[in-house]
Amino acid sequence: MTNDPRAVPPAQRTLPAMLQRQAGLFGSRALLRIAGGEWTHRDAAQVAAVRAGALAAAGVARGDRIAVMCGNRVEFLESFLGAGWLGASTVPVNTASMGPQIEYFLANSEAKLLVIEGSFLERLATADLARTGLREIWVVGEAAAGAWQAPAGVRVAAYPKGGEPVAPAAVQPGDPLAILYTSGTTGPAKGVVCPHAQYFWWGVNSAEVLGVGADDVLCTTLPLFHINALNTFAQASLTGGKVVFEPRFSASGFWPTMRASGATVVYLLGAMVPILLAQPEGEGERDHRVRTGLGPGVPSAAGAAFKARTGVSLLEGYGSTETNFAIATAPDSPRGGVMGWLRPGFQARVADEDDVELPAGEAGELLLRADEPHAFASGYFNMAEKTVEAWRNLWFHTGDRVVRDADGAFRFVDRIKDAIRRRGENISSFEVEQVLLSHPGVASCAVYPVRSELAEDEVMAALVAREGAAIDPAELARFCEGRLPYFAVPRYIDVLADLPRTENGKVQKFKLRERGVGPQTWDGRPARA
Template sequence: MQTEWLLPPHERTVPAILRRQEQLFGHRPCVTISGAAWRHGDLARVAACRAGALRVAGIKRGDRVAIMCSNRSELLETILGCSWIGAIAVPINSACMGPQIEYLLADSDAQLLVIECQFVERLQAVDVAKTSLKGVWEVGSAHGTTSSECSALPARRWPEPAEPIEAAPVLPSDVFAVLYTSGTTGPSKGVLCSHAHYYWWGANTADILGHTQDDVLCTTLPLFHINALHMFLQAAIVGCEAHYLGKFSASGFWPAMVATKATVIYLLGAMVPFLLAQPQTAQERNHNVRIGLGPGVPEAAGKAFLERTGVLMLEGYGATESNFVIAASRDAPPRGVMGWVRPGFDARVVDEHDNPVPEGQAGELVLRADEPFAFASGYLGKPDKTVEAWRNLWFHTGDRVVREADGAFRFIDRIKDAIRRRGENISSWEVEQVLLSHPGIAACAVYPVRSEHAEDEVMAAVVGKTGHSPDPRQIATFCESRLQKFAVPRFIDIVAELPRTENGKVQKYILRERGIPAGCWDLTLKA
């Protein structure tokens, strides 16, 4: 890693990094996002002024501010403003519906909600009495108006920046954000991301991708996830430029990359097959992109993408709780491995008793870091889950991998009962809770099946209550108003009973191995 990116421990905080980039790169462009175009020298003042507005609203150090927005300037501005005064940002997935929003607000103990006007109607399904909210800032509404119909909350239009205030004496160990990641046997868990944790995400990724000040980073991924969130810090540390775009569009992707003059791109595994399915265009070659980050890209798709576009999609491994721990080499062609463990980290493959297994044998990937606070500090309000995940002083990823003879790690599958679709982790437990609230469903099991796009699809096996004949179409409609769009089951199979152990536990591995039965209802074909 370049020496100038290795900041002294006391400078591994967002306010310190904002001041540093102001001094080193002041005149250079830094962030272009819907609603704003900021230079490196602007960001410290942007944060200080937004912090002033938060202070006027009663937000103080340690308070949590929930934010539910698409990729727009108010989201990033609120996050930076919170960091400036030592408050804690809680980004909420914009796909969340009423029940999930209520849970996240209550679990995070958020005092203020910043929400885009297009999502406000979802608050009608939120019981505010179960939360600690004291106010709502509505983003994107007409001047002087709000569309909030949640009368239990005092709502106001997004306020103008206030007078700048001094930064709080934030420590690298202080929590910067609570980032929710899907639970597997329970509801989503809030990952405690410290300032130092956030710094190391940015510094490690910049080093892995070989950034320079001339780079233009560009993503369509949402800022409420760590992948896009730390792209800002990459730019802030290096002195380069970051572009945040709206939702991913396969047909519009290359025109957007050409228009922004992007040199570094960020994709998820399923996006590459979508791009390869598009008709070839001249823009796939007439661009400035030199490299991309593409965790989970199928080996064949990565090779085809490189041949067709000239862009190497670099593999790697990181979790919200860990960091960018494993990465492939920029100088090596794709070969289907995640890569090698990075300096400053350690990785093992272990059995169910945490004993290391030999090379070539599959086991769980466990990780730890050399630097203090380079990993998350645990889960908010869930000490039992924190101890379980970090048992024996190693973070347990729940992923099954193999370590090859040359030290490379190859991903095999997930040990935990989680589903990953459209780049989102989906809790089968949460989907099952929604299904079980349906008046005609007696039992259900939710599990992943493979799709034609090299990712998971959500499948539900459903048992109807006595006297009921569940209608898959009606069940899907029921779920659509209660779940994120990406979590609604694509496949619904009405069954007489679920396979169970002698103790009554559902044997999901039998359902997974069975796959998609002939005649199973498919949401994409419901018309």
């Protein structure tokens, strides 16, 4: 049996088949190091079978969903693999989520069981679990005493350490493996239904772009609740390599961590590179084994400076939760400053508002589709209309405006949709606006992105006070902190007499973006530094 993932028959592009196949190929080779556990490739299949047994004993069956709100620790991967082995789906929950968001994810996904770290339990105090289908909660680690009381009908238990192993379910490549929530723009977050084969192809494509082999050590500080980190496990599993998950990103500790792990491949987001470059130069930036890294969204100048200081070339690329690693650069790419070139197995089109393809050099929306079955997400969970809208005319509409150059390279221009990208997270302006409008002093508001010094977006809000009310921006920010993830709390707040509007009353956010940050704007960074 040779290890050529592209030669794997379509029926075997499932998580259980992948784990069993790679266990036979790589056996006792090291696969994983994460807080709470170390596995070989053979261990992974055994862990999945045991965790699937524990889930089945709790009443989870094929087709069900379990939610996981957990940091980068072994219980996350145990639950993810166990659910996939059983034919159930995992719903990762961003660990920055507060009660209202957690309630929405649980209700929309119809999850039966929640695996949650004890330190996050108190967040459930502001979630109405009676509006969800939740039946059981498994608590990982210690919970704060008296932080939260479970409602009637929801059983709370410590995370089971073992279970009776069960045989893998006869899952199909198109069966759902995970539901990953991505922020909406004009409505609540959408649950992206990721089938087994999509996860398989994420691993195949990412490993090919990075040149991952059996002797590589992949190390990431990114969170497992996003596809970027989650698919590093697939990369290591498919190639016979090893993956190390670190708890969190630390600018001062990044290079010591990479040296200690023996990392050869690293994973960074756009804003992380300027943060690392802001650190004092030192010998540790060269004293490592890292040969390459993935750095989507890293500014070209920052990428060049990073290579000069560290010797590490960062590869650029494009892929969304709904799609796959469809566009990428390579170590020998003829030029930088682009997202890259189309990869084998995908089709791309730059189109106008009627989906008509535009010539090279003209900006339009990036549309994508895959040649292989189930290599993209199958839609948005419980959102049929949004699914049809995004996949209309048999192309996935990314919502990103790009240009295709004459040499086939794709360049990012901006976002068409009203979304904000900050700290590696997509933020829904709609969701932030709903929280602001729940404040008794706010009559109307608009939330939009402005650029920061870290080559990413900052969240800005323009507000109109209710008659007779006065808005204190600092107090309003504190109000948001208990109701929004930290990265979604507006940094900038303007209090205006009115918002610019069209003749039919629609807020003209482009005028607010052009206006940007002014001398009258409240800046929350000094207050919350």
